[in-house]
Amino acid sequence: MMMAKTFQFVCVLICFLAIIINIEACVKENATSYIDQGYYVEKTVVHNAVSKGAVCLDGSPPAYHFEPGFGDGVGKWLVHLSGGAWCTTVEECLNRSKSDFGSSNYMKPWWFQGIYSKTQSVNPDFYNWNKVFVRYCDGGAFTGNAEYVDPATNLHFRGARIFKAVMEDVLAKGLKNAQSALLIGSSAAGYPAMLYCDRFRKLLPNTPRVKCMVDAGYFIHVKDPHQARNFTEMYKAIVNLHGSAKTLPKSCTKKMKPEMCFFPENMQHKIKTPLYIAMSAFDKFQINTTIYDGINICIEGGNCTATENKLFREFRLEFLNALPKANNPKLRGAFIDARNHHTQVQGWWSPKNVTTVKNLNLMKAFADWYYDRNYTYVIDERDLPISAMNDIKPCDT
Numbered sequence: 001m002m003m004a005k006t007f008q009f010v011c012v013l014i015c016f017l018a019i020i021i022n023i024e025a026c027v028k029e030n031a032t033s034y035i036d037q038g039y040y041v042e043k044t045v046v047h048n049a050v051s052k053g054a055v056c057l058d059g060s061p062p063a064y065h066f067e068p069g070f071g072d073g074v075g076k077w078l079v080h081l082s083g084g085a086w087c088t089t090v091e092e093c094l095n096r097s098k099s100d101f102g103s104s105n106y107m108k109p110w111w112f113q114g115i116y117s118k119t120q121s122v123n124p125d126f127y128n129w130n131k132v133f134v135r136y137c138d139g140g141a142f143t144g145n146a147e148y149v150d151p152a153t154n155l156h157f158r159g160a161r162i163f164k165a166v167m168e169d170v171l172a173k174g175l176k177n178a179q180s181a182l183l184i185g186s187s188a189a190g191y192p193a194m195l196y197c198d199r200f201r202k203l204l205p206n207t208p209r210v211k212c213m214v215d216a217g218y219f220i221h222v223k224d225p226h227q228a229r230n231f232t233e234m235y236k237a238i239v240n241l242h243g244s245a246k247t248l249p250k251s252c253t254k255k256m257k258p259e260m261c262f263f264p265e266n267m268q269h270k271i272k273t274p275l276y277i278a279m280s281a282f283d284k285f286q287i288n289t290t291i292y293d294g295i296n297i298c299i300e301g302g303n304c305t306a307t308e309n310k311l312f313r314e315f316r317l318e319f320l321n322a323l324p325k326a327n328n329p330k331l332r333g334a335f336i337d338a339r340n341h342h343t344q345v346q347g348w349w350s351p352k353n354v355t356t357v358k359n360l361n362l363m364k365a366f367a368d369w370y371y372d373r374n375y376t377y378v379i380d381e382r383d384l385p386i387s388a389m390n391d392i393k394p395c396d397t
């Protein structure tokens with residue numbers, strides 16, 4: 001009896017040690033080869049934007065974070081519009097104006113990681129690029145252009161002017177001589193990355209390679225009016241409060257209400273510049289807003305009901321239908337996974353932690369597409385969402 005107990009104990013101990021050693025091997029490998037060395041970058045405030053009326057919600061100048069390129073990256077430029085939902089009422093915008101989402105006075109240095117990493121093994125295709133992270137401080141997805149300043153609150157709605165003024169500043173910093181350029185927009189800024197994609201191309205007439213990417217910002221309009229209402233009403237309120245209508249594509253606004261032109265499926269076909277869409281077919285933000293808030297919770301618990309699964313499947317089909325067609329992946333690339341997550345270029349961008357579909361990871365698929373090495377239009381065939389922790393490259397053992 002005693003012997004058996006001891007034997008059992010030794011067994012457990014050995015197993016335990018084996019696990020520890022295994023973890024240890026992972027730690028070492030992570031530490032030696034693939035650790036993503038993030039770093040803080042100070043803000044660059046665009047003071048002269050104020051005279052152009054290009055200001056944050058509170059009237060302060062807009063800002064971005066800039067890290068210069070090096071080596072053969074000196075002529076390569078990434079301009080990334082940051083996201084962070086929207087403000088649709090004076091109260092919400094006033095609240096934002098007292099934070100870094102509405103005022104450059106509150107902006108602290110930004111943590112650069114993922115596609116911003118300067119470590120070649122972690123970020124092989126963009127590590128040495130010039131990187132510009134544009135702060136989102138207008139609350140209207142860089143579309144606002146209202147002359148009106150709210151007298152009671154001193155709120156400004158000038159996102160479109162911010163985009164213009166920041167571009168002028170960055171062009172003068174060296175973007176105008178770029179050999180390669182990339183405009184990315186994440187989440188709420190996915191829309192302006194599409195809206196301004198051709199303009200970005202025109203600002204760089206001598207740049208051989210200019211492309212755009214939407215990182216989890218292709219929010220669609222679903223057919224069910226009850227499900228569609230949250231996005232539609234929000235966009236309608238943005239158009240009214242921020243004076244966005246004139247900024248939206250005319251080819252769209254002459255056909256439908258301006259709020260409908262915020263939906264990418266109503267305007268993407270007019271974009272002439274190559275565009276890449278990376279997003280989950282069950283993007284956490286889209287399904288929580290469209291279906292109902294919290295529907296994503298069951299995915300991690302693995303206990304979604306048949307009713308929830310039906311809603312997921314219906315949504316996915318509408319989403320895939322609203323994407324650009326797959327017939328010209330050079331002009332419209334896509335990487336559509338099934339994970340429960342939202343945005344990937346900062347967080348999920350490392351060889352050890354990147355979405356992988358059919359043995360192809362997003363970093364490679366996107367870089368191949370960007371550099372004209374291989375054009376892929378990848379769709380995960382699974383019709384139900386999977387946990388955020390699945391299908392990322394695990395620690396090799």
Ligand SMILES: *[C@@H]1O[C@H](CO)[C@@H](O)[C@H](O)[C@H]1NC(C)=O
Nearest residue numbers: 091092093094095096098099
């Ligand atoms: C105001 O901002 C705070 C934090 O910045 C947030 O928690 C709160 O929900 C906001 N309120 C409104 C009305 O938007």
Ligand SMILES: *[C@@H]1O[C@H](CO)[C@@H](O)[C@H](O)[C@H]1NC(C)=O
Nearest residue numbers: 229230231288289290292293
């Ligand atoms: C969608 O709208 C409903 C009803 O107005 C609201 O209760 C819900 O919070 C909204 N969802 C989101 C995620 O905004």
Ligand SMILES: *[C@@H]1O[C@H](CO)[C@@H](O)[C@H](O)[C@H]1NC(C)=O
Nearest residue numbers: 284285288293294295296342
């Ligand atoms: C749904 O997702 C959005 C975006 O990630 C998040 O802000 C919200 O808190 C989520 N809701 C729940 C209940 O998880």
Ligand SMILES: *[C@@H]1O[C@H](CO)[C@@H](O)[C@H](O)[C@H]1NC(C)=O
Nearest residue numbers: 297298299300301302303304
């Ligand atoms: C689903 O699983 C999660 C995690 O185990 C749990 O927190 C949640 O309560 C479960 N939901 C239901 C409806 O059983």
Ligand SMILES: *[C@@H]1O[C@H](CO)[C@@H](O)[C@H](O)[C@H]1NC(C)=O
Nearest residue numbers: 346347348349352353354392
């Ligand atoms: C992978 O990246 C996500 C997003 O940054 C992070 O939350 C998660 O902890 C990472 N996972 C691992 C295993 O490193």
Ligand SMILES: *[C@@H]1O[C@H](CO)[C@@H](O)[C@H](O)[C@H]1NC(C)=O
Nearest residue numbers: 358359360368373374375376
């Ligand atoms: C392009 O990508 C596809 C999908 O991953 C792959 O099957 C094919 O071999 C690749 N072609 C080249 C030339 O790398």
Ligand SMILES: *[C@@H]1O[C@H](CO)[C@@H](O)[C@H](O)[C@H]1NC(C)=O
Nearest residue numbers: 023026027030352353394395
């Ligand atoms: C090493 O990285 C992988 C992937 O990012 C992660 O799953 C694993 O937990 C990491 N190992 C340790 C012990 O930090």
